[in-house]
Amino acid sequence: MSLMTGAEKHSPAATSTADAVWVLHDRVLRLSPDTANHPERDRFLLSKGHGPMAYYATLAAKGFFPVEWLAGFGGYDSPLGHHPDRTLVPGVEISSGSLGHGLPLAVGTALGLRAQRLTDPAVWVLVGDAELDEGSNHEAIDFAGATGLGSLHTVVIDNSSATHRSSNGIPERFRAADWAVRTVDGRDHDALCEAFTAPHPGRPLAVVARVEPKNG
Numbered sequence: 001m002s003l004m005t006g007a008e009k010h011s012p013a014a015t016s017t018a019d020a021v022w023v024l025h026d027r028v029l030r031l032s033p034d035t036a037n038h039p040e041r042d043r044f045l046l047s048k049g050h051g052p053m054a055y056y057a058t059l060a061a062k063g064f065f066p067v068e069w070l071a072g073f074g075g076y077d078s079p080l081g082h083h084p085d086r087t088l089v090p091g092v093e094i095s096s097g098s099l100g101h102g103l104p105l106a107v108g109t110a111l112g113l114r115a116q117r118l119t120d121p122a123v124w125v126l127v128g129d130a131e132l133d134e135g136s137n138h139e140a141i142d143f144a145g146a147t148g149l150g151s152l153h154t155v156v157i158d159n160s161s162a163t164h165r166s167s168n169g170i171p172e173r174f175r176a177a178d179w180a181v182r183t184v185d186g187r188d189h190d191a192l193c194e195a196f197t198a199p200h201p202g203r204p205l206a207v208v209a210r211v212e213p214k215n216g
Contacts, residue, residue, distance in 0.1 A: 012214045013051020016159045016186070017126060020209050021046075023192045024124060024155070025058050033063050036091050039118060043109055045094050045125040047102020048157065052084045055092075064091035100134030103127055103154060107140045110152040110204075123151050129158040129170060138173075144204045145177035152204040153196070154179075157186060160213040174206040186211040 025031070030042045046055050053073065060067045065079075072078035079088035083097030096102055106125035113121055131137060144152050156170055171181045180200035184191045186209030195207045 011051070011053070012159065012161075013048055013128065014053035014055075016128075016157050016211045016214070017048060017051065018054035018057075019187050019189060019211075020126065020155050020157060020192055021054050021058050023189050024126075024196065025062055027193050028196045029124065030122075031091075033090065036064070039116075040120055042122045043093050043106075043124065045102050045106050045109070045123070046084060046092075046096055047099075047106075047125050047127045047131060049083045049094075049096030049102070050099075052080075052082070052097075055084065056080050056089070059089070059091045062091075065089065099128075099131045100136040102131075103137045104140040106152060106154070107144050107149065110144070110149045111147075113151060114149075119151070121151065122153060124153045124155065126155045126157065128161065129156055130161045132156070132170065132173070141174060141177045141179070145174075145179050148178075148202050149204045150200065150202050154204065154206045155196075156206060156208045158208055158210045170208050171206070174208075179203055180205045181208065182206070183208045183210065185209075 024044060029044055031044065035041045046052060056070060059065060060070055069078065069080055073080045074082055084092045084095060086092045086095045094102065094105055102125050106123050110123045158170060171183050174181045180203045182195035182198055184195045184207060192209060198205065
């Protein structure tokens with residue numbers, strides 16, 4: 001992480017996600033360099049793509065690409081851009097960074113797997129609380145709940161950076177759309193793992209991971 005953060009303005013977007021991204025890749029996802037293109041793999045979509053540094057560090061640690069790439073982050077000749085590019089970085093499922101795209105893409109991915117009768121792969125998407133200011137996410141939340149997309153999992157990193165925070169809170173927004181919901185300390189690895197693996201038959205799962213508030 002230290003090779004890619006510092007003066008870069010999106011550092012909090014990366015540091016806030018570090019624990020959740022690591023626990024998913026280390027304990028939960030059925031995904032490895034050898035299965036990165038297998039139809040039965042789990043899918044992980046980083047919607048919070050404007051701060052990919054923790055994601056890159058995790059992929060390097062898991063062997064998707066050489067650790068030496070990290071030092072070139074953001075350089076002209078580096079595949080590791082300030083937004084991840086699925087055509088350049090092994091293990092990256094979507095090119096992302098524009099807020100509000102990842103959750104709708106995850107819904108489409110889950111629907112596509114259902115249409116192909118691929119019932120084992122899980123679809124995970126990581127969003128930031130500020131992304132929920134975007135209306136496209138709320139259409140996706142309502143649709144996923146109404147259609148019972150049980151393979152869909154959303155991790156919301158809540159660092160209190162949303163402009164339009166719901167008076168009832170993020171968990172209640174998902175519950176209102178018939179999602180299963182867990183709220184957890186976003187720095188507690190065991191608690192994250194327990195929430196990520198909680199059963200939720202017939203409903204999508206939202207895990208709200210609360211971390212320290214963003215400064216500035």
